[in-house]
Amino acid sequence: MLEWVALFDRLFCLWFSPKNMQLIINGQQQSYDSPLSVQQLVEKLSLQNKRIAIEYNGEIVPRSRFSEQILNEGDQLEIIVAVGGG
């Protein structure tokens, strides 16, 4: 009985109360509500339609997979652009 309550409580939390998670974006710790996909993060940062590339925990995330890549507590992201250089 107690397990059922605990399970219900967990599901409730999952569904109704967004959980806070810490992400490291470009070396800075940032707080976001989970669940969150790479695509949603890009939109929150107003970077949609921008020419960027993203590395997720050291691996490149192709643009086509931004929506399916879900972010978790402690994930590290690098969001890069082209800048002037020789």
Added chain:
Amino acid sequence: MEPLVIAGKSYSSRLLLGTGKYRDFAETRAAVEASGSQIITVAIRRTNIGQSPDEPNLLDVLPPSQFTLLPNTAGCYTAEDAVRTLRLARELLDGHSLVKLEVLGDQKTLFPDVAATVEAAKILVKEGFQVMVYTSDDPIIARQLEEIGCVAIMPLASLIGSGMGILNPWNLQIIIDNAKVPVIVDAGVGTASDAAIAMELGCDGVLMNTAVASAHNPVLMASAMRKAVEAGREAYLAGRMPKKIYRASPSSPAEGMFTGTQHPAANS
């Protein structure tokens, strides 16, 4: 004139221009246009989180549809960092594989770490990148980089950003004589005559940034560099006259002189 061919693609311009250190994107664009360059280097950096959405992006000013963008690894001091940077660049530029590899060995001089450069070049070539490689003017390293499969060898003329010109033309000559891929002088050019000298030596192209961006009038210097590279190339193709001391030969005829006075030395 015959085009510059890099990795199977032809370019009519033999001047490659960097996009760093300009006052703003408008000046960058104007300099690129004045230079006539078709290959433009860019650096890969973290985006500014929290930037305003309408902040201009370099790729909007210099779109890949109009220019061949050459992402570099400036600031990388290990093979691993350079490879990581170029993998991200390839993703950023939709699979574009032509890249400029540089692995630096020293912050003060920005001299290349050639051992790390060779290591990175091997990985990148294996992963399908077309690698244009910045290196020292050591002919043996240049040959090794070519053997690995780099598509262009880019020896320094002098240190990055120094504007000291071509310090060792003889080493460049040996590299040019040995190479079967294009040799492009990268770094050290200070003014138009330096670019012309590089081309007269037989280089296939010249890559520069600071000489243009740090000129008092960058756009005018970009135009000067365009002409210098073209002039140097034509002079190389034309084949210069041999240098000769003590064998002065007048351009005007010696016969038909009516003034009659000869130099006293002629009678002795």
